[in-house]
Amino acid sequence: MTLGELCRADFPILSRTVNGHPLAYLDSAASSQKPRQVIEAIQRYYERSHANVHRSIHTLGEEATELYEGARDAVCGFIGARSREEVLFTRGTTEAINLVAQLVGRTLRPADEVLVTEMEHHSNLIPWQMACRDHGAVLRAVPVPDGRHLDLDAFRRLLGGRTRIVAVTHVSNVLGTINPVADLVREAHAAGALVLVDGAQAAPHLALDMVALGADFYAFSGHKLLGPTGIGVLYGRKEVLERLEPAWGGGEMIKEVWIDHAQWNDLPWRFEPGTPPIAGAVGLAAAVEYLDKLGMPRVTVHEQELTRRAQDALAAIPGVTVYGPPSGEGRGAVVAFNVEGIHPHDGAAVLDEAGIAVRAGHHCAQPLMKRLGIAGTLRASFSVYNTAAEVERLARAVATLPAQL
Amino acid sequence: MVYSTVIRDRFRHPRFRGRIVEPQAAFEDVNPLCGDRIRIECRIEHGTLSDARHHGDSCAICAASADVLLEIVVGRATEEAAAVLAAAVLERLEAKIRPTRMRCVTLPISVLRGALASLGGHPDEPVGEEAPPLRRRPDERLREEAPPPPGVPHVKAT
Known part of the structure; x- marks a missing residue:
């Protein structure tokens, strides 16, 4: 069992549904969810x-x-x-x-x-x-x-x-x-x-x-x-x-x-x-x-594995641009990306309809957005409770975005 | 589908997207929430908004809102054009818009007013909808006495 599968049960909010789907909370960089212990x-x-x-x-x-x-x-x-x-x-x-x-x-x-x-x-x-x-x-x-x-x-x-x-x-x-x-x-x-x-x-x-x-x-x-x-x-x-x-x-x-x-x-x-x-x-x-108790080194390994998977899966979708260091180089638990022809807010709205919570916008980093020559991005981010299955759900949903707008 | 047919259609196939050569009035503004930017340029003839175009970098809701807004106002007296409220745009979009996205609908309205302000319009009047407080019921959101948008700068962009 992976770390994500192990500790999900500690986070009561993860058992709720959003728009009829199980919640896939991929916005922990904005704010993480809280375990029962907290x-x-x-x-x-x-x-x-x-x-x-x-x-x-x-x-x-x-x-x-x-x-x-x-x-x-x-x-x-x-x-x-x-x-x-x-x-x-x-x-x-x-x-x-x-x-x-x-x-x-x-x-x-x-x-x-x-x-x-x-x-x-x-x-x-x-x-x-x-x-x-x-x-x-x-x-x-x-x-x-x-x-x-x-x-x-x-x-x-x-x-x-x-x-x-x-x-x-x-x-x-x-x-x-x-x-x-x-x-x-x-x-x-x-x-x-x-x-x-x-x-x-x-x-x-x-x-x-x-x-x-x-x-x-x-x-x-x-x-x-x-x-x-x-x-x-x-x-x-x-x-x-x-x-x-x-x-x-x-x-x-x-x-x-x-x-x-x-x-x-x-x-x-x-x-x-x-x-x-x-x-x-x-x-x-x-x-x-x-x-x-989980152990921070173990947390890092788990999250970097999810991040790498997300980066690779998203980059493989036609029309998707993934920002940041190349896959394989260590990175924090965030993956910012854009889908050609789709405004990040529209993408996030469609993903939310599928129960997937991601961030969209300039992420309070407008000088960086100007450097990248874009107005904003979608951003999936991960925490201890996320799983590879959620990353797969994200990638599948992102692949359908162009058809839904 | 998350968005109405009208929003998707106007986003993909806008009727009023583009520029006006030597516009008599123009204005652009940014939605600080998402960084969306929209510019509206107007041709004015004898007190009438004879033509108008929008362009910029924005989400589907904002782009569709700008498009139906210009469809509503082109051909009208400038005073009348500046008085159009969000309710009219929402009706034409045939969409339910969440409070968090309402600014996407109202941004083009305040931009149009910014453009017309130099001609004696009413830029500071309420646009009819501005991220309503959550305690309101959804059916109350379209009321015209909604508060004016906070902090929209009326700086002429040209």
């Missing part, structure tokens, strides 16, 4: 242990705090961080990147440079456009000339003495390209730049080791990782976090307050003002535990 952990928390964290000196407050801080430890282990002080909870990847853009943004001086890439999701582009706008810095972008990979020579040319931070995705949410982030980090650090890695499409699919990766910041979301919405993680290297001033103020992030000034709290709470997403953290901890 749903029950959140329910248990709300039914038995909910209270505010850290400040409540009563049993529920203590239980909630234990669960919330326990989630931090679970995530710390999952991503291979050196200490729990390096794990900050946010509402998601977007908020995590915006936080870094504000923290680092205020250290930018006019003519400083920020280096992004053409394959970034808008959430790792717009915050940097804003930071550059606000601080007079210059935004530069590593091109993707072949429509598949970063131009590493251009990266080296663009990386200079004025580069303050490199913001790069670990795995492209469109192409699936796995960027050589450890190498990029080494070169960026040698040039004196910080590195933020957008891990939204990597954390759910690849075993992570923050120490080996070496990045200064790493951001990802809970809801793409079998966890709930409204929770995300910002990993920050302790030495870097320690020298940054908090961008957001409120309760919890302070040690002592006077009317005209305050002393900041220790890490990680310094960057977590207000009541945090406690239930989200509880759910995320359950998701991380679930993935740990």
